[in-house]
Amino acid sequence: MRRAVIVGAGIAGLAAALRLGQDGWHTLVVERAPSRRSSGYLVNLLGPGYAAAERLGLLPGLSTHALGVFTTVLVRADGRPRFTVPSDVAEATLGPRAVTVFRGALESTLYQAARDHAEIRFGTTIESADQDADRVRVALSDGTAEHADLLVGADGVHSATRTAVFGSGFRVDHPYVVGAFPLTGSVANGSEPSAITFIGPRRTAAMIDLGPHRSSAFFTYRCADPVADLRRGPVDALGAAFGDLGGGVPDALRQLGEDPSGAYFDAVSQVVMPQWSSGRVVLLGDAAWCVTLFAGHGAALALAGADQLGAALRRHDDIPTALTEWERGLRPEVTRRQALARRGMLQYAPPSRFHVRMNDLAIRAITLPGLRGLVRRGIERANR
Ligand SMILES: Cc1cc2nc3c(=O)[nH]c(=O)nc-3n(C[C@H](O)[C@H](O)[C@H](O)COP(=O)(O)OP(=O)(O)OC[C@H]3O[C@@H](n4cnc5c(N)ncnc54)[C@H](O)[C@@H]3O)c2cc1C
Structure with a gap:
């Protein structure tokens, strides 16, 4: 059985734990926070994000949290309405293959699904990682050490895995x-x-x-x-x-x-890296490519990235080959979303x-x- 250590129990980490677990990996997730972090604002899953949620089997769970469509009232500084965007406009623009939930509901749905497939250890982080051609050794803050075939750094925009393995200077x-x-x-x-x-x-x-x-x-x-x-x-x-x-x-x-x-x-902050993997260590989600809230697709990309990572690892026994192929497939979309985010800043601020x-x-x-x-x-x- 192949073993993976995943750092971070956010959207990317839990999605990777679920996908790898579904494919028969033995997976340990370590999360620095002492307990789950189920807050956050809206997430629209459509396009590749919706397709990934569907393949991961998340749609039934998500449907119980779905916010549906609602009216949006644009207001003045004193709170008086300026104009209203009716709910049927949102419905028409999102289309039928879309689900809108709070980030916390997505985290909860992923957690419920992933915990059957992975050990999830809270209050724990990565101290160091070193690798050779056959495996990666990870020292954890609880004093234990793990040997694995793969280390996934899904620890968000301020990723400690990124700093430990790739160095600093990738955050913009x-x-x-x-x-x-x-x-x-x-x-x-x-x-x-x-x-x-x-x-x-x-x-x-x-x-x-x-x-x-x-x-x-x-x-x-x-x-x-x-x-x-x-x-x-x-x-x-x-x-x-x-x-x-x-x-x-x-x-x-x-x-x-x-x-x-x-x-x-x-x-x-955005994260811009020339490469998302090194040998048996891969970064996923915001740790690798944070697009920012201004792109509106951070969670969807984390889900799609985890799902596609699992697919590449299924196709290739050789892990570095799988990681290289996975990155080649995903990078154009990430580059496009990061560029859109820079334009999105004009809309939000x-x-x-x-x-x-x-x-x-x-x-x-x-x-x-x-x-x-x-x-x-x-x-x-x-x-x-
Ligand atoms: C509580 C929370 C609320 C959020 N709300 C919003 C929002 O309202 N709008 C928005 O645009 N984005 C929000 N985000 C960010 C958004 O979730 C991500 O941009 C996107 O979903 C990609 O997910 P991710 O898993 O890569 O990163 P994240 O969802 O940020 O998850 C990273 C996880 O790694 C953990 N972690 C960090 N460092 C370490 C470490 N050293 N060791 C172990 N674990 C570590 C974090 O505690 C977190 O659980 C939020 C993130 C969190 C954690």
Whole structure:
């Protein structure tokens, strides 16, 4: 039986554990956090991400968490509505082979499926790794050592596996910060369940309010010194960047203040590497290619990457050959998504009021019946 050690129990790590386990690998996942990390904002799985979820057998589990389609209300700084994007527009643009869930629901579904196939050890990380032609030896922070055929670094954008095996200098930091956290109470002021989005110069605040366990908030903004803002923590930093807004924002920030423990709060960085593997060590997901939230496909790429990695390892007994072939197949899509993310920054954090107005026009355009089909075909082409 082939053995793999996977570092990180996020989307990429759990998907790899599931896929390799389904193919008969003996798999150990080590996760630095003391327990599961089931928070995060929206994930749209379509195109290759949906196909990977289908092949991994995740769709029935995901369907119980699916958010369906909902109305999005674009609001002014004081919370008054500017215009509404009806739910049937979202339905028409996403198409039938798509599922929308919170990242936490995707993590939960993966965890439930992967734990039958893998040992998952929390509160544990990698200390060092060395390899020869036949195996890789991994020293872990709990004092144990593992010998494996394959080491998968799926430990996210700040990957310790990447630093240990490939060195540093692959992270490209952008001047933005992102925060996302679950909402425990309503912020919709009695209106129908919906998404409420404010997009202004250099920042976006978005809240999905679909009822208990189906509500979450997301904030991103441009800032000169993300490291300093991260040091302040989400309550202070998001309060300073969004405290002037009205509508549901004060309520969401108050809920964050009451329990900041589930918040995801990080700088925005891409990871750009000339090669994702070295011998028997491979990086997967954000650790290898973080595209950022601005691309909107980080989770889908992590799922598709894990599924395709399993397929390549099935085709080739020789691990370095499998890894090289896998990377050749996936890299063009990652390069394309990273380029799209750089354009996406203009949408989530428009540099000026002019850019905000251009965004508005683009969003309003997709609500026009004649243009929906066009937008949908564009999305289908982009996700083929
Ligand atoms: C709690 C959480 C919430 C998120 N919310 C959002 C969001 O709202 N919007 C968005 O765009 N992106 C979000 N992300 C990032 C998003 O999940 C990824 O961009 C994408 O899904 C790719 O997944 P990944 O598995 O490569 O990385 P991640 O999902 O980031 O998972 C990496 C995992 O590795 C673990 N880890 C890190 N370092 C080590 C180490 N040294 N040893 C062992 N384990 C380690 C982390 O704790 C984490 O569980 C979130 C990530 C997390 C962890």
